[in-house]
Amino acid sequence: MNWSAEAEAKLKEIPFFVRPAVRKRIEAMASESGLSGIDLAFYEDAKARFGQK
DSSP, X not given: XXXXXXXXXXXXXXXXXXHHHHHHHHHHHHHHTTOSEEOHHHHHHHHHHHTOO
């Protein structure tokens, strides 16, 4: 799954010990939406669905 530089940078703000799980969940959400990549807008939307700001 391709990540934009902006989305990747935001992912790196998440603590390292949960980052792999968050990446996997966001990639699964993108796949379910028919996307082949993750941009900042999708990342922010996915985080909002997790209940994060």
